[in-house]
Amino acid sequence: MLTTARYEFILRRLATILAVAILTLSLVAAISGILLAFYYQPSAVGAHESLKYLSTEVDSGWLVRGVHNAAGNSVIVVALIEIVVMFLGRQFSRSWLTAWISGILFTLSAIGLGWTAMILDWTQTGYWRLKVELGSIEAIPVIGSQLRDILTGGSGLNTTTVEHMYTLHSYVLAVGAVVLAVIHLGGVLVQEIELKQGVRFRLEKLVAPFVASSTEQETDSNAQTLTTSGSQK
Template structure:
């Protein structure tokens, strides 16, 4: 009984976290769309655009903050979800959809944070991005090609910001939303499939209890 209750709590927690993941993706998407109305993906101008959003646009700082916090929390909640699913033995074949989609969602969330690194064109983001590019360039055989694809030709300039903005806003964001939906549906479907089994087990235990009492008497 304790084991059944323990698994039930973990599965219900996984469902709640799945809803939280989709909610965070939705918040990041909506706030990202609102920011895109005023953001300029150009070298030098990106930082000024974000400062203008924070200071001049009504509720701009709140929207900007929500966007940043949603992206950060998405990584944390997805990692917690992985731990919960592991403890609940949800890495088995029956939970394959939820398990794989959560792993891919974590990678997407990290990719979102990585591509956003230089979008504010700050000193910290710029030099951190240059260090990351050096690491990418050190990859054997494909490092230089990847660097050119990301930067748009080698130099870190407006083209680089535009490339990362496109990847961040359209490709990875869309993928994250789809993965969050698939993950939630997978967890809900699996929980629905296993709920009748738990109910039958509970009913059988209640039915057998009086029989045991009669035998003992």
């Protein structure tokens, strides 16, 4: 029982720490992304040049861009680790379910943020990578062509594509990721409180027989003392 309680405590505390890290990295990525947006131009002509100007001409621009990229990549790794930790410590309670679903949705949002960002710097690598992946999307039955047209703007990769990806990246997925990170942390904290109460209840139940036995022994001892005292009188 004590081993199980210790195991649950370790997983519970690790899940909470990872949830705090997820929210922190999400906020860092969001704030640094807002700073980048002051200089970024979402167009085929200006995307690469604006980021180049930001990295070379703006004070600490390279640092802000580096922090944004590092936070965006790190949060995916942390979110995947969090899913593994929550799976190992599954409790099948309402709070666990809330944290579990929000954690999965957050991970998908974080991956989506990385995917939509591939074309935003308008480099050859991002261009051809997106072109290949759009071909895979187009192969999806029924909705593939429509989904590709929504992402690209109905034609080849151009300024419209950059604008669509930038909108999804900055206004849809980024906002959704921060909201999901908050919900996930809230669910994990509620789960920790519930598990702490459950562990305390099980420990009290485990110790109760010993306490009762000790009380009975003390009662018997007191009774014997009173009997002896009465006999002496």
